[in-house]
Amino acid sequence: GQNIDQPTEMTATEGAIVQINCTYQTSGFNGLFWYQQHAGEAPTFLSYNVLDGLEEKGRFSSFLSRSKGYSYLLLKELQMKDSASYLCAVRDGDYKLSFGAGTTVTVRA
Amino acid sequence: ETGVTQTPRHLVMGMTNKKSLKCEQHLGHNAMYWYKQSAKKPLELMFVYSLEERVENNSVPSRFSPECPNSSHLFLHLHTLQPEDSALYLCASSPGLAEDNEQFFGPGTRLTVL
Numbered sequence: 001g002q003n004i005d006q007p008t009e010m011t012a013t014e015g016a017i018v019q020i021n022c023t024y025q026t027s028g029f030n031g032l033f034w035y036q037q038h039a040g041e042a043p044t045f046l047s048y049n050v051l052d053g054l055e056e057k058g059r060f061s062s063f064l065s066r067s068k069g070y071s072y073l074l075l076k077e078l079q080m081k082d083s084a085s086y087l088c089a090v091r092d093g094d095y096k097l098s099f100g101a102g103t104t105v106t107v108r109a
Numbered sequence: 110e111t112g113v114t115q116t117p118r119h120l121v122m123g124m125t126n127k128k129s130l131k132c133e134q135h136l137g138h139n140a141m142y143w144y145k146q147s148a149k150k151p152l153e154l155m156f157v158y159s160l161e162e163r164v165e166n167n168s169v170p171s172r173f174s175p176e177c178p179n180s181s182h183l184f185l186h187l188h189t190l191q192p193e194d195s196a197l198y199l200c201a202s203s204p205g206l207a208e209d210n211e212q213f214f215g216p217g218t219r220l221t222v223l
Contacts, residue, residue, distance in 0.1 A: 004151065008149075031209060042217065048211060094206060095140070095210075096165065099151040099152040101150055
């Protein structure tokens with residue numbers, strides 16, 4: 001089976017930086033996705049990494065190391081609206097996504 | 110709005126009822142998916158359709174029956190469910206099945222089985 005691990009919860013202060021780690025052990029690898037999910041809402045796409053390195057999109061960045069089976073999502077200049085669950089997902093075959101259980105981030109004033 | 114809508118948003122049903130969940134995507138995508146999201150657990154892929162053909166049936170019990178009449182609509186027919194089937198059911202779509210195609214999710218149907 002697939003094994004994707006990420007911390008259950010993280011708390012940070014408004015304006016700070018938070019890094020959400022994701023480690024994976026999968027039978028194949030065709031890319032890693034990060035999604036954001038606010039309570040009661042649909043998951044929305046944040047980033048996609050297929051090659052090693054850092055992808056930056058505004059306040060959010062995602063890093064991938066395929067040799068280590070490791071990724072992180074970096075959230076900078078945290079805002080209250082960033083309080084949400086962040087899902088790490090690995091495409092391990094043609095189209096199937098295997099998800100982690102999600103990391104709930106709480107931003108405090 | 111992600112371009113994927115789901116109805117109903119909330120559903121409470123008894124174990125002997127028959128109900129259906131509906132998903133519609135307005136994005137012109139060719140692939141559609143059903144996921145189950147239980148509390149504190151990872152999303153579980155249930156079914157995948159590509160161009161209205163089922164390409165994945167992930168060992169889902171037969172009390173869940175999908176239907177894809179066209180590339181814009183996806184249904185999940187439910188009958189004789191169990192309380193452990195209570196969860197959030199998410200529909201998603203993507204342009205195709207290619208590796209870098211992100212999936213666009215609907216808001217989900219919160220299902221409670223009594």
